[in-house]
Amino acid sequence: xxxxxxxxxxxxxxxxxxxLRQRFEENRNIRDTRVAEQLLExxxxxxxxxxxxxxxxxxxxxxxxxxxxxxxxPNWILDYWHPLEKAQYLEYFAHHELCxxxxxxxxxxxxxxxxxxxxxx
Numbered sequence: 001x002x003x004x005x006x007x008x009x010x011x012x013x014x015x016x017x018x019x020l021r022q023r024f025e026e027n028r029n030i031r032d033t034r035v036a037e038q039l040l041e042x043x044x045x046x047x048x049x050x051x052x053x054x055x056x057x058x059x060x061x062x063x064x065x066x067x068x069x070x071x072x073x074p075n076w077i078l079d080y081w082h083p084l085e086k087a088q089y090l091e092y093f094a095h096h097e098l099c100x101x102x103x104x105x106x107x108x109x110x111x112x113x114x115x116x117x118x119x120x121x
Contacts, residue, residue: 030036059066078096086093 027036027039030039057064061067078093081093
């Protein structure tokens with residue numbers, strides 16, 4: 001792409017943005033909700049008609065290829081660590097067990113103990 005073309009596109013975009021801002025300012029004090037809703041609908045339609053057919057999206061933004069790809073493992077995964085792995089983080093796992101115990105106590109206080117499962121089906 002030629003540099004001058006890129007600059008003129010940026011200028012044209014900026015010009016359109018200034019015109020759009022002016023339209024917002026002209027309609028800022030409209031109190032009639034029907035008129036405001038119609039203006040909003042017209043603006044959304046205009047935006048849809050003028051948007052690029054294949055907009056650029058940052059990979060980690062909504063709609064991007066890497067959006068929400070980082071998996072945060074659930075807390076119960078820690079219960080499946082091998083004891084030798086847990087031994088490397090004694091304080092952390094001691095705190096983890098204490099938090100689990102407190103959560104179970106809070107749950108049972110609020111909702112009661114779960115019923116015993118009948119093993120004789």
